[in-house]
Amino acid sequence: MTYLINTASDFPSEALRGFVAAHPEYVTGVHGGVVRSTDTPAGQPALVIGGGSGHYPAFAGWVGPGMGHGAPCGNIFSSPSASQVYSVARSAENGGGVIMGFGKYAGDVLHFGAAAEKLRAEGVDVRIVAVTDDIASDSPENHRNRRGIAGDLPVFKIAGAAIEAGADIDEAERIAWKANDATRSYGVAFDGCTLPGAEEPLFHVESGQMAIGLGIHGEPGIKDLPLGTASEVADLLFDGIMAEAPAGHSGRVAVLLNGLGTVKYEELFVVYSRLAQRLEEQGLTPVQPEVGEFVTSLDMAGLSLTLVFLDEELERHWSAPVDTPAFRRGAPRDLLALTDRPARTEYFTPGEEPVAPATEESRQFAQSLQGVLDLFEATCRTHEGELGRLDAVAGDGDHGQGMVLGSAGAVQAGKKALERRAGARALLVHAGTAWAESAGGTSGALWGAALTAAGRALSDDLGSDKSAAVRAMLNAVEALQRLGGAQPGDKTMIDAAVPFAETLEQEFSQSEDLARSLTAAAERARLAAQGTAELTARLGRSRVLGEKSVGTPDPGATSFAILMGELGHHIDQLQQSQQS
Ligand code: ADP
Ligand code: MG
Numbered sequence: 316m317t318y319l320i321n322t323a324s325d326f327p328s329e330a331l332r333g334f335v336a337a338h339p340e341y342v343t344g345v346h347g348g349v350v351r352s353t354d355t356p357a358g359q360p361a362l363v364i365g366g367g368s369g370h371y372p373a374f375a376g377w378v379g380p381g382m383g384h385g386a387p388c389g390n391i392f393s394s395p396s397a398s399q400v401y402s403v404a405r406s407a408e409n410g411g412g413v414i415m416g417f418g419k420y421a422g423d424v425l426h427f428g429a430a431a432e433k434l435r436a437e438g439v440d441v442r443i444v445a446v447t448d449d450i451a452s453d454s455p456e457n458h459r460n461r462r463g464i465a466g467d468l469p470v471f472k473i474a475g476a477a478i479e480a481g482a483d484i485d486e487a488e489r490i491a492w493k494a495n496d497a498t499r500s501y502g503v504a505f506d507g508c509t510l511p512g513a514e515e516p517l518f519h520v521e522s523g524q525m526a527i528g529l530g531i532h533g534e535p536g537i538k539d540l541p542l543g544t545a546s547e548v549a550d551l552l553f554d555g556i557m558a559e560a561p562a563g564h565s566g567r568v569a570v571l572l573n574g575l576g577t578v579k580y581e582e583l584f585v586v587y588s589r590l591a592q593r594l595e596e597q598g599l600t601p602v603q604p605e606v607g608e609f610v611t612s613l614d615m616a617g618l619s620l621t622l623v624f625l626d627e628e629l630e631r632h633w634s635a636p637v638d639t640p641a642f643r644r645g646a647p648r649d650l651l652a653l654t655d656r657p658a659r660t661e662y663f664t665p666g667e668e669p670v671a672p673a674t675e676e677s678r679q680f681a682q683s684l685q686g687v688l689d690l691f692e693a694t695c696r697t698h699e700g701e702l703g704r705l706d707a708v709a710g711d712g713d714h715g716q717g718m719v720l721g722s723a724g725a726v727q728a729g730k731k732a733l734e735r736r737a738g739a740r741a742l743l744v745h746a747g748t749a750w751a752e753s754a755g756g757t758s759g760a761l762w763g764a765a766l767t768a769a770g771r772a773l774s775d776d777l778g779s780d781k782s783a784a785v786r787a788m789l790n791a792v793e794a795l796q797r798l799g800g801a802q803p804g805d806k807t808m809i810d811a812a813v814p815f816a817e818t819l820e821q822e823f824s825q826s827e828d829l830a831r832s833l834t835a836a837a838e839r840a841r842l843a844a845q846g847t848a849e850l851t852a853r854l855g856r857s858r859v860l861g862e863k864s865v866g867t868p869d870p871g872a873t874s875f876a877i878l879m880g881e882l883g884h885h886i887d888q889l890q891q892s893q894q895s
Pocket of ligand 1: 717757798799
């Protein structure tokens with residue numbers, strides 16, 4: 316558990332503030348995260364590395380000469396939002412383009428991807444490297460589809476060193492992918508971790524057991540085995556990785572033994588002593604091995620082993636000097652050359668986006684849409700605990716929290732937009748951006764895009780109109796499908812959203828009664844969401860633990876159905892009060 320908290324919801328931002336205060340010679344805080352406080356040579360590609368908070372030293376601890384140029388920092392275990400990534404990348408970029416690096420998770424893919432799109436639209440060359448080192452999360456043939464765990468460190472270290480040595484963006488991207496393809500990790504957990512302020516850990520491992528194939532967001536392992544001795548655990552991890560050793564490897568390997576949060580350094584060394592023996596027996600030479608905490612998962616009890624099968628190029632960059640708050644290597648003289656750079660002074664600051672002028676009718680419509688956002692926030696708060704529990708079964712337990720943060724962010728942005736005389740379209744576009752930004756996470760990005768898409772179906776001229784409302788909702792569901800890429804049956808919110816849209820369209824074309832069609836559509840979504848209990852998750856965070864999700868309805872489908880149910884009720888009451 317976390318003992319020292321001021322306010323649980325402020326925990327990640329307060330930790331980040333303290334981190335920046337402790338390391339001003341390395342980092343400066345900017346909107347959404349940190350960037351180097353020292354200048355970089357003009358034309359040098361910027362390596363922007365990130366993910367959720369709760370993993371320190373990953374990722375902000377690795378910003379400095381020889382490694383990262385900036386790190387967007389999301390909430391605990393949730394991806395930074397697209398606008399955080401955008402802001403950090405804008406501040407770090409120095410004329411050489413941007414390489415975005417993150418562990419492969421759906422939320423990070425969505426948010427980094429959206430930020431990359433925006434930067435590319437502005438003429439910045441952006442490359443994306445998603446780290447996929449966890450061998451427990453997918454088959455060897457699908458290496459680039461696996462999730463990223465402690466392999467983040469060697470991949471970003473190697474890419475950062477290549478950039479320091481003068482690589483341009485093509486070259487740096489090539490080396491980063493090569494490092495990822497040469498990196499394999501395997502982990503085991505002895506107990507779960509607890510979100511700051513939460514009463515209960517996200518999962519428990521039964522005593523005397525260990526969970527093989529841990530995730531770094533409190534995802535439970537993929538299978539349980541009886542707890543072994545330190546040497547047995549070392550063998551299990553080592554043999555698991557060696558089963559995938561590339562044919563014809565050089566015999567030289569970077570080794571990372573990573574503690575997840577509560578395994579002591581001495582325990583790690585006990586494990587390492589066995590690993591050293593196994594490496595030798597196999598004729599492998601460990602190159603600058605690292606034993607300690609690198610990619611943590613709050614207070615999770617567990618550890619992972621990472622091997623990078625090195626060639627001459629990868630070894631050179633793995634061994635090169637680096638100077639960051641949490642990872643340093645090299646002779647003092649080398650480091651001086653790295654660090655002796657003038658301070659940076661110019662950073663990007665996000666401006667207030669303009670609000671398009673709107674007619675009185677559209678502003679009234681916007682007022683009633685704000686009422687819907689209020690309703691969403693209140694509903695998310697009521698169901699926060701239940702949604703979190705559903706998500707903890709095969710995901711990371713944050714769905715309730717994400718929905719509350721997202722809807723509350725949307726309400727705040729909506730209020731501000733109304734103060735600035737926004738119409739219906741502007742209100743939803745602003746609220747959508749804020750939802751994605753405040754929630755982080757996969758569902759946050761999708762809900763944000765859905766609101767923005769709903770806004771695009773409306774205008775800032777016309778007043779409220781039932782068929783426009785239906786069009787807006789259909790547009791929103793279309794955006795969910797397009798951006799998330801999920802099919803019905805994948806066990807996501809799409810399983811509720813698609814039947815919802817079908818029924819809404821059908822009923823409304825027959826009856827032209829909004830409340831009636833919405834109520835029918837919401838009921839269909841409710842049944843469909845319940846029905847997802849029988850499905851196996853194939854997408855998103857839960858896909859790794861797909862089998863464990865059987866028997867539990869999908870959290871995102873459930874929250875979708877709950878919100879649409881409340882919306883139907885709300886519209887029904889509005890219609891009745893208008894009729895009487
Ligand atoms: P995260 O997975 O980032 O922790 P949440 O817990 O807030 O985000 O949301 C999880 C939900 O997101 C899932 O239950 C699922 O309904 C939805 N989801 C995940 N991936 C997709 C996708 N590709 N398309 C549609 N919905 C998705
Ligand atoms: Mg989640």
